[in-house]
Amino acid sequence: MHSTKDFSGIKRFEKKVFLATPTMHGEEREFIEDAFRTNWVTTAGHNIDEIEEMTAKLIGCKYAVGLTNGTAALHMATKLAGERLYGMPKPNEGTLKGKRVFCSDITFDASVNPVAYEDGEAVFIDTERDTWNMDPQALEAAFSLYPEVRLVIMAHLYGTPGRLDELKEICRRHGALFIEDAAESMGALYKGRQTGSFGDYNAVSFNGNKIITGSGGGMFLTDSKEDAERVRKWSTQSREAAPWYEHEEIGYNYRISNVVAGIIRGQLPHLKEHIARKKEIYERYREGFKELPVSMNPYDAEVSEPNFWLSCLLIDKEAMCSTVRGERSALYISEPGKTCPTEILEAMAEFNAEGRPIWKPMHAQPIYRMNSFIMADGNGRGRSNAYIDMGKARDVSSDIFERGLCLPSDIKMTEEEQDGVIEIVKRCFG
Numbered sequence: 079m080h081s082t083k084d085f086s087g088i089k090r091f092e093k094k095v096f097l098a099t100p101t102m103h104g105e106e107r108e109f110i111e112d113a114f115r116t117n118w119v120t121t122a123g124h125n126i127d128e129i130e131e132m133t134a135k136l137i138g139c140k141y142a143v144g145l146t147n148g149t150a151a152l153h154m155a156t157k158l159a160g161e162r163l164y165g166m167p168k169p170n171e172g173t174l175k176g177k178r179v180f181c182s183d184i185t186f187d188a189s190v191n192p193v194a195y196e197d198g199e200a201v202f203i204d205t206e207r208d209t210w211n212m213d214p215q216a217l218e219a220a221f222s223l224y225p226e227v228r229l230v231i232m233a234h235l236y237g238t239p240g241r242l243d244e245l246k247e248i249c250r251r252h253g254a255l256f257i258e259d260a261a262e263s264m265g266a267l268y269k270g271r272q273t274g275s276f277g278d279y280n281a282v283s284f285n286g287n288k289i290i291t292g293s294g295g296g297m298f299l300t301d302s303k304e305d306a307e308r309v310r311k312w313s314t315q316s317r318e319a320a321p322w323y324e325h326e327e328i329g330y331n332y333r334i335s336n337v338v339a340g341i342i343r344g345q346l347p348h349l350k351e352h353i354a355r356k357k358e359i360y361e362r363y364r365e366g367f368k369e370l371p372v373s374m375n376p377y378d379a380e381v382s383e384p385n386f387w388l389s390c391l392l393i394d395k396e397a398m399c400s401t402v403r404g405e406r407s408a409l410y411i412s413e414p415g416k417t418c419p420t421e422i423l424e425a426m427a428e429f430n431a432e433g434r435p436i437w438k439p440m441h442a443q444p445i446y447r448m449n450s451f452i453m454a455d456g457n458g459r460g461r462s463n464a465y466i467d468m469g470k471a472r473d474v475s476s477d478i479f480e481r482g483l484c485l486p487s488d489i490k491m492t493e494e495e496q497d498g499v500i501e502i503v504k505r506c507f508g
């Protein structure tokens with residue numbers, strides 16, 4: 079540790095304080111046992127039917143298809159959009175071949191990789207400061223640069239709904255389809271409606287650290303019966319109704335297991351309770367940090383109610399110490415009264431608490447460095463971000479990446495443990 083701060087008197091956590099781990103309740107086991115007792119342990123069964131119905135009802139979409147994970151759901155959503163927009167592709171080509179797609183910039187790469195699976199080209203849209211999601215102004219600028227684009231994929235970061243009204247209005251005006259990546263935001267509301275119900279196609283995730291988990295799993299959501307049926311077919315190897323294995327289309331092995339669906343079935347009734355606990359954690363951090371030169375990940379309380387999946391911190395510009403991030407490592411100069419995400423993350427790790435940097439923006443990822451990135455002023459460019467020089471960011475995404483971090487947000491964290499984390503952060507500003 080390079081930190082010169084005073085951590086005297088702070089005790090190492092005996093039990094690791096995690097970012098976010100599964101919180102099981104017991105019912106999950108009964109539904110798994112159900113699957114075993116009835117021998118429905120593969121990709122069909124009552125648990126799957128139940129969670130599809132429960133999720134569709136909860137989110138407010140007509141149809142839900144259970145898949146192996148959120149990434150598969152996003153892939154199916156992206157492929158469907160491509161086919162609806164550009165027709166059936168050649169057998170050896172993706173549906174988005176040669177087409178640009180506007181995508182969120184700060185997100186997990188699973189949001190945008192499906193564009194590449196379908197041979198398309200992601201164009202990244204800068205972030206706005208009020209919700210840390212896709213900036214409607216930058217999206218508008220992107221349409222003026224690339225008016226031919228017909229697909230937008232946006233993620234609700236860390237469980238905070240983005241500016242759905244503005245984004246959807248822009249899509250409507252440009253005749254573009256809208257895919258919502260609600261992998262992190264299950265249960266979050268925008269104007270009283272669930273995220274994951276606003277897109278033409280939507281995805282949620284039941285990955286191990288999400289607010290509801292099945293150890294894995296995901297769900298594709300839509301109001302189109304025909305499209306839901308296509309996804310059912312594609313995700314079970316695109317078998318035609320013939321006595322043998324007849325294939326007219328490329329297939330995938332994406333269907334969820336009835337055992338995994340059993341875990342989700344036991345988890346789903348606890349969503350509200352998980353959100354309430356996550357919100358308490360967020361509020362306690364906000365209270366604990368109120369004297370520090372920091373802010374929490376913001377949301378617009380007038381129109382949205384996040385699920386508070388992860389609590390994040392943003393260090394004020396003036397309170398940032400000197401630091402540089404390379405592609406694999408980071409350096410900083412420990413300064414009195416100032417700090418940076420690396421110093422805080424290292425200090426937390428030293429005391430056995432797990433934080434995480436903000437998702438590194440997609441436009442700064444080595445795999446996407448040739449892709450365009452659009453800011454609100456209409457600046458579009460392919461950037462080669464060999465390294466990020468902290469404090470000099472011109473775009474909002476890089477600025478949030480440089481100054482922000484995710485805090486331990488595990489539902490099972492005790493108040494004492496959280497107070498310990500708060501104290502460590504405070505000392506970093508010492």
Ligand SMILES: *Cc1c(COP(=O)(O)O)cnc(C)c1O
Pocket residue numbers: 146147148149150185186188189233259261262282283284285294295296
């Ligand atoms: C977790 C996540 C995914 C992928 O979900 P998996 O179930 O892990 O495949 C996609 N997008 C975002 C924003 C995520 O956080």
